[in-house]
Amino acid sequence: CYYTKVDKSLCIACGSCGALAPDIYDYDDEGLAYNALDNNSGQANIPTLFEDDLIDAREACPTEAITVQQTPFDLS
Template identity: 55%
Template sequence: MAKFTWVDKETCISCGSCEEIAPDIFEYDDEGLSQVTLDDNTGTKEVPETFVEDLIEAEECCPSESIKVQDVPFKNKVSVE
């Protein structure tokens, strides 16, 4: 099943777990916040199947719940508390 993801930079605490778990998906931007490298954090490009297991683990381990994942591309990203 397709997966799409983005990082809510308003809630990201730069803990490093996502980049450690899924370095093919996440990296830090110039401000030290995590972002999705696949599509410049837009949530519009499908995560390759080979990375989906790492994506789900990163989402589950994110202490601030900043990693957003869904089965369809994101159109209007919003912070969810």
């Protein structure tokens, strides 16, 4: 299982994540990315079908704004 979040304070709106994983990441009005599956709460188990895209996007992000972990993120 994988879960993901974008740290918007690090995102520079480069657009790679939405290009590589369009079923996971979308952009807000400022072009900053977020996880569209769970409104960036990091609570949604990423469907297996999208796992390769998920890893590609995380590796492509130039600012390491994308975090992936195997448990749901702490709500804070």
